[in-house]
Amino acid sequence: MKKLFLIVLALVSLKNYSQRPERPQGQPGEPIKISGTVLDKETGQPLEYATLVLQSIQDPAKVNGGITDIDGKFSVEVAPGRYNASIEYIGYKTFKVSQSTFNESVDLGTISLEISAAELEGVEVVGEQTTVEVRLDKKIYNIGKDITTSGATISDALNNVPSVNVDIEGGISLRGNENVRILINGKPSALAGFGSTDALQQLPADAIEKVEVITSPSARYDAEGTAGILNIVLKREKTLGFNGSVNVYGGVPTNGGVTVNGNLRTTKYNLFSTIGYRYREGPGNGFFDTRYFNSRQDAFLDSIAYDRNIEDRDIDRLDRGLNANIGMEYFFNEKSSLTGSYFYRTGSDEDVNTNVNDYLLNNAPQVGTTRRELETEEDDTHQISLNYINRFNDDGHQLTADFQYSVDSETGNSYINEPVRYNNTSNTDINIPREETSTIEDQKEYLIQSDYVLPFGKGSQFEAGYRGNFENEVTDYRLLQENDAGNLEVNLNQTNLFDYTQNVHALYSQYGSKFGDFNFLLGLRMESTQLKGKIESQLTEEELQEEFSFPIDTDFDNNYTGLFPTVNFIYEFNEMENVSLGYNRRINRPRGWFLNPFPSRSSRTNIFQGNPNLAPAFSNAFDLGYLKRWEKVTLTSSIYYQRETDAFQRVQEQVFITGPGGSQVEVVRNIPFNLATNDRTGAELGILYNPTKWLRLNSSVNFFSFNLDGEFNGVNYSQSNSSWFGRFSSKVELPWKIDWQTNAFYRGASDEVQGRSNGILSINLAFSKDLLNDKATISLNVQDLLNSRKRNGFTTTDFYEQDSEFQWRQREIRLSFIYRINEQKKRDRQNGRDYNGGDDEEGF
Structure with missing residues (x-):
C-alpha cells in the first residue's frame, strides 16, 4: 500500500513538471495518444484521479503516465514503443493492460476497477481527519469530518485551523494579527461580509472543503491584509448523478x-x-x-x-x-x-x-x-x-x-x-x-x-x-x-x-x-x-x-x-x-x-x-x-x-x-x-x-x-x-x-x-x-x-x-x-488532487 502511494505521488510529479518524452530532431516517431475511461465496477461512477502507469519494457527506469479527470477520462501522449501498462487507484485492484506494443494512438475504451477488500483495510477516509499540504505560497488544511463543528458555523470551524484564532466576539486573527484578508473560493465575496466577519457566523461549517492559510501570498492574491489571507474553499460535488445531504x-x-x-x-x-x-x-x-x-x-x-x-x-x-x-x-x-x-x-x-x-x-x-x-x-x-x-x-x-x-x-x-x-x-x-x-x-x-x-x-x-x-x-x-x-x-x-x-x-x-x-x-x-x-x-x-x-x-x-x-x-x-x-x-x-x-x-x-x-x-x-x-x-x-x-x-x-x-x-x-x-x-x-x-x-x-x-x-x-x-x-x-x-x-x-x-x-x-x-x-x-x-x-x-x-x-x-x-464517505484521493483551486472556484 505504501509503495503504491509513493508511485502515485511520483506520477503526479511527472504530470505536473515533466515534458513530453524528447526525441532527436529529424527522427521518425511522432508522439501517440493513449486514452480511455475508468469506472467503478460496482456503481458505474467515474473514478477521478485514477492513474495510468506506462513503464518502458526496454528501460524500466523510464516511467510515464497520467491521471483521469472528473469524468474518469485520461489521455496521455507518449513516444511509440513497448510498455507495461496498468490502471491503478487506491483501494481498487490494479488493472493490467494486455497490450504491450503501442505504435499508434489507441483508445483502451472503458475500464472497470473492482474494490480490493485487502487494500481497503489500509485506506484512510477523507473527512475522518484534518490533513495539511504545503505549497509554494500557502498551507492547505483539509477540514475533514470535524464533528465538533457539526451544525456549527464557518466561524466556529476556522477556530480549529492552526495559526488562526477566532475571538469571543467573532473577530478573526492570523498568528495573532487581526489584519487578515478573508476570501471565498479565491475571491472577495458577500459570503464573507463587506469588510466584517459577521456573515461567517451565519453560514454552515459543512460547506467547507478546505481552508488555505496563506501567510506568504503570491502576486496572484490581493495585496490587502498585512497578516496574510485565509481562503475558504467551499465544496462542490463532482460525481455524476444526483446527490445531496440534509443536516438538522x-x-x-x-x-x-x-x-x-x-x-x-x-x-x-x-x-x-x-x-x-x-x-x-x-x-x-x-x-x-x-x-x-x-x-x-x-x-x-x-x-x-x-x-x-x-x-x-x-x-x-x-x-x-x-x-x-x-x-x-x-x-x-x-x-x-x-x-x-x-x-x-x-x-x-x-x-x-x-x-x-x-x-x-x-x-x-x-x-x-x-x-x-x-x-x-x-x-x-x-x-x-x-x-x-x-x-x-x-x-x-x-x-x-x-x-x-x-x-x-x-x-x-x-x-x-x-x-x-x-x-x-x-x-x-x-x-x-x-x-x-x-x-x-x-x-x-x-x-x-x-x-x-x-x-x-x-x-x-x-x-x-x-x-x-x-x-x-x-x-x-x-x-x-x-x-x-x-x-x-x-x-x-x-x-x-x-x-x-x-x-x-x-x-x-x-x-x-x-x-x-x-x-x-x-x-x-x-x-x-x-x-x-x-x-x-x-x-x-x-x-x-x-x-x-x-x-x-x-x-x-x-x-x-x-x-x-x-x-x-x-x-x-x-x-x-x-x-x-x-x-x-x-x-x-x-x-x-x-x-x-x-x-x-x-x-x-x-x-x-x-x-x-x-x-x-x-x-x-x-x-x-x-x-x-x-x-x-x-x-x-x-x-x-x-x-x-x-x-x-x-x-x-x-x-x-x-x-x-x-x-x-x-x-x-x-x-x-x-x-x-x-x-x-x-x-x-x-x-x-x-x-x-x-x-x-x-x-x-x-x-x-x-x-x-x-x-x-x-x-x-x-x-x-x-x-x-x-x-x-x-x-x-x-x-x-x-x-x-x-x-x-x-x-x-x-x-x-x-x-x-x-x-x-x-x-x-x-x-x-x-x-x-x-x-x-x-x-x-x-x-x-x-x-x-x-x-x-x-x-x-x-x-x-x-x-x-x-x-x-x-x-x-x-x-x-x-x-x-447518494453521498457515501469518499476514499482518500490525495494522489493528484488539485490543491491550487483550479476546480474549486464555485460551489456551496
Whole structure:
C-alpha cells in the first residue's frame, strides 16, 4: 500500500513538471495518444484521479503516465514503443493492460476497477481527519469530518485551523494579527461580509472543503491584509448523478436549524444548491469595574460626582438567518465551462442588553441605574457570480474570467432607556434622557477578474491577470435624544450621512519553475487605489474639528499606487521533507467605519469614533518554514518576521461631546490612529500524529511578540508585548462506530496598548455515530465545555483603571443529524488532487 502511494505521488510529479518524452530532431516517431475511461465496477461512477502507469519494457527506469479527470477520462501522449501498462487507484485492484506494443494512438475504451477488500483495510477516509499540504505560497488544511463543528458555523470551524484564532466576539486573527484578508473560493465575496466577519457566523461549517492559510501570498492574491489571507474553499460535488445531504440540528441555549444540499451532475451541466436556516439564542454577560483617578461629573446624572462605576451586564442575543445558493455549471466541452450562481442571505437579529450600574464616591453608593438597550438589525445580501474557464490542454494552460456583483442592505435601530434604581444624593429629580439611534447601510461591490496561466518547458509556468474591485458604502446615522419636555429630538451634532467609495485596480504577473528539487515563484503586483469619502452634516468642517478635537476633511479623495513584490522558494529533500522561504509586501487599507468621524455609541459614556485622517499601513514580511513527514507523524513549523509601518492601533481617551440641550458630556472615546511602526516576530509548530487506526492527535502552538512605536495626541503608546496560543485535538474511534473528539484551545495572557488581557481556555467535546449503512450520522457536541471562554483583563489610561470580564456566548450543547443521499464517505484521493483551486472556484 505504501509503495503504491509513493508511485502515485511520483506520477503526479511527472504530470505536473515533466515534458513530453524528447526525441532527436529529424527522427521518425511522432508522439501517440493513449486514452480511455475508468469506472467503478460496482456503481458505474467515474473514478477521478485514477492513474495510468506506462513503464518502458526496454528501460524500466523510464516511467510515464497520467491521471483521469472528473469524468474518469485520461489521455496521455507518449513516444511509440513497448510498455507495461496498468490502471491503478487506491483501494481498487490494479488493472493490467494486455497490450504491450503501442505504435499508434489507441483508445483502451472503458475500464472497470473492482474494490480490493485487502487494500481497503489500509485506506484512510477523507473527512475522518484534518490533513495539511504545503505549497509554494500557502498551507492547505483539509477540514475533514470535524464533528465538533457539526451544525456549527464557518466561524466556529476556522477556530480549529492552526495559526488562526477566532475571538469571543467573532473577530478573526492570523498568528495573532487581526489584519487578515478573508476570501471565498479565491475571491472577495458577500459570503464573507463587506469588510466584517459577521456573515461567517451565519453560514454552515459543512460547506467547507478546505481552508488555505496563506501567510506568504503570491502576486496572484490581493495585496490587502498585512497578516496574510485565509481562503475558504467551499465544496462542490463532482460525481455524476444526483446527490445531496440534509443536516438538522438543535440544542441549548435554544438554537436550531437545517441545511439542505443538492447536486445534479450530467456530462453537460452541473446543478448545485444549498439552502439553510438557523435560529440561535446566545446569552452572554459582562462585568466592568472602572475606578477614576479623580472624581468626575456626568451631565446625564445632573452632575452628580462619582469616582467609581460598577457595571453588571446581561446580554440576550437572538440571531435568525436564511441563506441560499443556487447555480449551474455548463460544460461547452471537456475543456471549457461557464458557471453562474446566485447567493442570498437574510438575517433578522434582536439583542437586549441590560446594564446594572452603580456609581460610587469614596466607595459610598450615590446613584444606581438599570440601562436597557434593545437593538434590532435587518440584513439582506444578494450576490450574482459568473465564472468562465477554458483549459487549453491538460498541462495547466488555461484562461479564467470572473464577474461578481454584490449588494447589501442593513438597517439597525437601538432603543435605550435608563431608569434610576436608587438615589442617595440630595438631587431628587434625576432623569437620564432616553435615546434612539437609527443606522441604514447600503453597500454595493463589483468585481471583474481575469487570469491566464501558461506552463512551458520543464516544470515552468507563467501567470498574469487583472482584478478590479469597486465598492461603495453609504451610512445614514441618526441619533435622537429626549429633551427637557420629554420628547425625542434629533441631535444634529452627531447625525450624519457618510458616503464612502473604494476602487482598486490590480495587475500582476508571476513566474515559477522547478530545477531538480528546487522550486521558486517570483511575482509582482501593482495596485492603484482610490479612497473617497463625503460627509453630510449640519456642522461645518470647523465645527466638526471643534466638536471632535482633530482636523476633519468632509470631502476627501485619496489616490495612491503601490508595487507589491513576492518571492517564494521550496527545496524538497525528498517527498517527505521540504523547507520553504517567502517574502511579500502587503497593504492594509482603512475600511469605511474606521474613517467615519461620527461616533457610534456602545453605551451612554463609551463611543467608537473613526478617523478620516487614517493612511494605509504597509508591511514587509519574511517566512521560513519546514515540513517533515514520517509514517505516522507530520510536522510543520515556521518562523516569521514582519515590519509594518503606519500600523493601525485603537486607543481610549477622555473627551467631551455635545449632549442634550447643548450640554458638554464627558465620554470615553475609542479611536484608531496610525502608529509609527509595528515589528512582529513569531514561531509556530504543528504536529499531526496517527499512532493507530483508532486514534488521531493534532496539536499546534504559536508564539509571537511585537514592538509598537508611536504616539497620538501627545501621548506615547510605544510598548513591547509577547503572547502565545495553542490548540490540541484528539479523535478516538470507539466500538460500535462511535467517534469521540476533543478540541482544546488556550490563548496566553498578553500586554495591550493600555493594559493587559488574561489567558483564555476553551474546550469543545463531541461524539458521533454512523447509522443506516453510513448514510446518516448523529452527533452530540458541547461548545465551551467548562464555560470558560471569557475575556478578562485590566485597562489603565491617564484618567482611569478598569477590571473587566466579558463572555460573548455561554456554553452551548447541540445535537445534529445528517442524512446523505447518494453521498457515501469518499476514499482518500490525495494522489493528484488539485490543491491550487483550479476546480474549486464555485460551489456551496
